[in-house]
Amino acid sequence: MAVKPVLRFRCGAGADQLRRIREAAAASLHNMGCDKETTDQIVLAINEASMNIIQHAYGNACSTHPRPELILELFWEDASVKVLLTDFADPVDPNSLQPRPLEDVKPGGLGLHFIRQVMDTVVLQHLPDANGNVLRMEKTLKRKHG
Amino acid sequence: MGKTSMQYKVNTLGSYSILYLSGDVDLQYSPKARQDLLALLKNTKRVLVDLSAVDYIDSSGVASLVEAYQVANQHQGAFALVGVSDAALQVLQLARLDKVFDIYDTADQAAAAKG
Numbered sequence: 001m002a003v004k005p006v007l008r009f010r011c012g013a014g015a016d017q018l019r020r021i022r023e024a025a026a027a028s029l030h031n032m033g034c035d036k037e038t039t040d041q042i043v044l045a046i047n048e049a050s051m052n053i054i055q056h057a058y059g060n061a062c063s064t065h066p067r068p069e070l071i072l073e074l075f076w077e078d079a080s081v082k083v084l085l086t087d088f089a090d091p092v093d094p095n096s097l098q099p100r101p102l103e104d105v106k107p108g109g110l111g112l113h114f115i116r117q118v119m120d121t122v123v124l125q126h127l128p129d130a131n132g133n134v135l136r137m138e139k140t141l142k143r144k145h146g
Numbered sequence: 147m148g149k150t151s152m153q154y155k156v157n158t159l160g161s162y163s164i165l166y167l168s169g170d171v172d173l174q175y176s177p178k179a180r181q182d183l184l185a186l187l188k189n190t191k192r193v194l195v196d197l198s199a200v201d202y203i204d205s206s207g208v209a210s211l212v213e214a215y216q217v218a219n220q221h222q223g224a225f226a227l228v229g230v231s232d233a234a235l236q237v238l239q240l241a242r243l244d245k246v247f248d249i250y251d252t253a254d255q256a257a258a259a260k261g
Contacts, residue, residue, distance in 0.1 A: 048204060108205075114205060
């Protein structure tokens with residue numbers, strides 16, 4: 001039987017949705033006993049990944065796209081938190097998800113660094129029939145208690 | 147987690163302009179922060195950014211600070227962060243920018259140190 005998500009949150013792909021996404025993720029992680037540091041880190045990774053979907057996957061096509069949405073799902077499995085972020089934009093090249101060197105101090109390009117630094121694994125896959133993308137991120141869990 | 151949208155005000159301390167950011171400096175609001183920071187740097191070359199009331203900052207907000215820092219340096223100005231909140235400091239540390247920016251506890255300390 002498939003594991004049910006602890007959280008399934010669906011919203012429009014807009015910058016005005018980012019706070020809602022962060023709050024939903026933080027509340028879910030907190031309720032599951034995740035410590036504050038880990039919660040903050042995972043929420044940052046989710047925010048950055050959502051930003052990338054809004055800015056780059058949908059980009060300028062967001063206003064004309066037939067389904068400008070993203071879906072956030074959280075799962076708890078084997079003492080780790082798994083995050084799925086699904087969009088319905090054109091397929092993104094997984095090789096494009098490479099962080100830039102931090103020694104080069106310049107604006108932009110930090111989001112991927114944050115995601116890679118915070119999460120243990122990050123994998124981008126395409127939806128069937130090139131109808132979108134799924135970003136899978138995983139991090140071993142620290143709990144406040146238990 | 148921040149509960150308010152980004153707000154800001156500007157004050158002066160001697161030759162410095164101080165921009166106070168607060169709330170969530172994320173993709174929804176960082177374009178405004180960037181615009182105001184760059185406009186401030188056109189009028190004065192000495193800018194302090196107070197982050198004590200920032201609840202959340204993401205890479206887009208950090209990018210605005212980096213751009214302002216670079217503009218100030220290009221024009222031989224002065225730029226520093228003051229009163230950086232724990233939430234903002236965690237993100238700056240992840241980007242290793244806590245070693246790049248001049249960071250002070252207060253605006254008075256920053257003005258005294260940078261002259």
